Amino acid sequence: MEYTPETLYRAYRSMKLIREFEERIRAEYQQGKLPGFIHVYRGQEAIAVGVCMHLSDEDYIASTHRGHGHCIAKGCDIEDMLLELACKQDGICKGKGGSMHIADMKKGMLGANAIVGGGPPIAAGAALTAKTLRNGKVSVAFIGDGASDQGTVAESLNLATVLQLPMIFLYENNHYAEFTKSPKPDGRIAARAGAYGMPAVTIDGSDFFTVYETLAEAVERGRTGGGPTAVEAIATRYYGHFEGDPQQYRDAAEIAAARANADPIEKFLQDHRCKDLDPAQIAAIDAEIQSILDAAVERALAADDPTPDQLYADVYLSYRGETA
Amino acid sequence: MEYTPETLYRAYRSMKLIREFEERIRAEYQQGKLPGFIHVYRGQEAIAVGVCMHLSDEDYIASTHRGHGHCIAKGCDIEDMLLELACKQDGICKGKGGSMHIADMKKGMLGANAIVGGGPPIAAGAALTAKTLRNGKVSVAFIGDGASDQGTVAESLNLATVLQLPMIFLYENNHYAEFTKSPKPDGRIAARAGAYGMPAVTIDGSDFFTVYETLAEAVERGRTGGGPTAVEAIATRYYGHFEGDPQQYRDAAEIAAARANADPIEKFLQDHRCKDLDPAQIAAIDAEIQSILDAAVERALAADDPTPDQLYADVYLSYRGETA
């Protein structure tokens, strides 16, 4: 596959934005400036970006508890996300969702999800809309290796196969579910999906180019009525399950090795296809990202909290006939 | 595999008892003498029998809504079952369960189940007991082709694999779920189970010998710590989904062909391994079955209904500290 410099800069920017966004929120969280629970995506950036670069705002994704990378790659506004992480009134969910529920209908982002396995049925529904309206949109469900065991995921694989939905099951296999190492050998998750009768592959999820090329085909299949595809992308969870997890259950050596070898951004920059990228332009992107984040963090922390009466708003569009 | 005449007569008797039991209850049901809903197993008898002949009362099965065959093959008392189908006080469940909930702890029969996919987690639990107590028991979950799609089944496959439970997933693929023909090609169900990492095969479920020999291996694997096995047994649903279903959705020719070619008892008797069976002894078995059924039906229909106060019994062993 040929890559224009524009594509490469875009990929870099998106991965780097995810990375820096998360490093920034980790720092703020550690200082007690952000509430709730935060699950950091670092180590998996090539997946979100390699997938979402094939999607427009009209396509759909359903995300997980580890959703920041998906949101950013799908184009959610950074400042609105930060406002939400800080649970502010002008957050993307008005402070009611927090980190684990960021959603943006305008961007086809159907929500992070705090229920493991909660997303795939919803993504199947979005794919059903696309199929019914015959509009060529596709829908992607991101699924952790732990989540892949949930019954809801199996049911969605089946429904997608039977109805030939334009859907992609994007498994992110980072080998851990919370504090427990996965007993599944690599490839098993794809094999399970493949057994439903859909194309299924296992790939290196730390390599942007592999993800991007695999998805080109899967997205095309979906758009042209070829039905669902499953992709198991192997990746590394760089940090703990949530921010603050001391990872007692993981040896220091394993963590060090993971961090040394599994950085998708390093891998990307060292790839031969990136050899002509201009260091000045990379530096400019980095600087732009820092200024976006500086401004967004500053605004988010200073912004207004919701007022207590907002507790009651938005449960229904209209419950007792009142107009919203 | 060698078959003693005793084994063959036992297999014949068990299949024939199921067959005649059901033909009798169909007749009674059609005359309005039995309440509720009845799902007839005819066409699948070789499966229940080929499986359960390897099991003792100490082993476990979890059944489905189409459970009579499993119950009989596992040794539930015919009269107690008929009393239950008639919802009588002395029924095997005291009239509270009816056809879809027959259970018998003394026989390791953990219940028919009106929730499609309800049984496998329970069977996994029985297998967990066996594993924990290291007692060499095995546990079998019967699962319809329709049920195989339920998330609960996928979760059970996974749990059984991860914990290496002594369990068998016995899929009965009769190609129909209620009024809808299955879109699954034969073998797909076994493939899905196999993708979890357990041995999985697809066999002819109308042939007793095939089922029996396949299960010999699966049960042995379970008893000796080799973990779970999946078996997809192809069979034919001879009648409608439930008794009274007019089967508008199925052509007459398909039904006629199914009935002509898929009779497990005919197939058994015509098998070369049965050529030395004594017709007189077969006739004697048939007569014995008729007399068992005559007596049981007569007693069941004449037996006492539960008294209304029994409504309140057996919800708890003891709710407010009262002793049962």
Add this chain to the structure above:
Amino acid sequence: MSNLSIREAINKTLHEEMARDERVILIGEDVASEGGGAYGVSIGLAEAFGKLRVIDTPITESAIIGAAGGAALTGLRPVAELMFIDFLGVCLDQLMNQIAKFRYMFGGRASTPVTIRTMIGSGMGTGPQHSAILYPLLVAIPGIKVVAPSNAYDAKGLLAQAIRDDDPVVFCEHKAIYTEKCEVPDEPYTIPFGKARTVREGTDVTVVAFSRMVLLARDVADSLRSQGISVEVIDPRTLSPLDDEAILASVQKTGRLVVLDEANPYCSMASEVSSIIAEKGFDYLDAPIRKVTAPHTPVPASPILERAYLPSLAEIEAAIRATVNY
């Protein structure tokens, strides 16, 4: 006007709403089968609207309900069938934590116009796992609306409202009253949610009843009337939102309240209505508020026990008399 059964009224409404708005689809197990699903409610729809809009699914309730929700979030107005409400156990998450909460979690920036049709109730010999009521569990969930019609007229107007409503609605069809008939207008109409219907006017006691229990309440009211007891029967029709005001106004008039609910007793709609009046209508009350419900037991298979399970005319009458004579 036509004389229609509840089943026919629901079927007709599905036809009308699918014709009216092509974003309406029907999805569920066997819904496109020739017989029109397990109880014949969707008959003719697949023929009329095609299998792209009337969709048979595998037996995967979480995927069905979740996909209906996801489709609603993205532009369709799906009607999903959960064959028996008893199957909530295998798909509750998609309803309770996903569909019901999208709008709130997403800061009001999403709506989920999905209708879930489901069968409730005992009385048909369907046994312990196919006869539950369970709507109290749904009423407890913020973000969904819960409807339970007791006649064909209401069924039609409430189902049309459910389908056109922009919030998720669970529409509970009692399987034992599908054949109940009444006059139903031929043209489409909607009935607003949260408005109770006064089934019988009366002055001595208020009886609030839900779903099938409305029919029993009406019969008891009619028989007591001839004995000089004037019973006001109220059918809230929608359980969430509930028309507290209508109930309160009636109790203000009668001073007495009996609540009938086929649900198991604890944390039921009977408990809910009683507690609302015990708080807001205390001064109106001249007698204890009585609840008549099913007992705290599963639904037994035996027809005799099932009859004992269901609140009977005699029990209802006794509760009303005790309340009136207090």
Add this chain to the structure above:
Amino acid sequence: MSNLSIREAINKTLHEEMARDERVILIGEDVASEGGGAYGVSIGLAEAFGKLRVIDTPITESAIIGAAGGAALTGLRPVAELMFIDFLGVCLDQLMNQIAKFRYMFGGRASTPVTIRTMIGSGMGTGPQHSAILYPLLVAIPGIKVVAPSNAYDAKGLLAQAIRDDDPVVFCEHKAIYTEKCEVPDEPYTIPFGKARTVREGTDVTVVAFSRMVLLARDVADSLRSQGISVEVIDPRTLSPLDDEAILASVQKTGRLVVLDEANPYCSMASEVSSIIAEKGFDYLDAPIRKVTAPHTPVPASPILERAYLPSLAEIEAAIRATVNY
């Protein structure tokens, strides 16, 4: 005696009961991890009893709960951990239609001695899908018992009873009070189900509160006492069975009732208790029965909104005062 937190008391009880009876096993996600599960409750158990009895599972709640039920049916006495009660939605069938009904459906010829430990409640910033109460839904289900301790002493005795009980029990641990401490006997003991505890004696008004709300009720009672209002606080401890009689006796004495429940309002335990007293204790009542509950909304992520969600000391005090001054 030792001064233990609720978390420590639960952990100690698990140790004691597993030592006492080798049929007791623990099964759930991450329960055998070094940290002792998501909130550290099962710490040290895997080391003490081995991974054959302390079993980590995949993320498959239906299989976990169902397998615990199947194991209970066949001779073990499993303790299953459902990490957050919010996950009921993905496994309710195994609890509601299987475990809860085995004994009844099987004509009393089976028992299912399983305990399901689960975390409930808001107040820890866990957001809309990890902060629910949901116990009303379980109380409505015939065949299971529901327990919710509010202190370490009760937690120990009730958990031991749950594990030794031959019926299925759901044991609800409020995540916001794990660190609450009190004196706890070192030796094992059980507390019978269905027996309320009187937390504060009083004569002006009865306050019934559940789980964490008991602590708020106690604090308000103490502060009102100094202002001359004598509040009786009752902690039913078990929600099913519920100690109606203790509540009734208290209301007979005080003539007034306020019920506190962190659940969403409709079909809640607040509704249930209110309706019981509105029926059986009507003659004792001198004032309307007030309910103080969370609103009919999901639990918001924002700490400020979450605080507004939870019934506050001020709201509770206002409800009590209004009831007393009625």
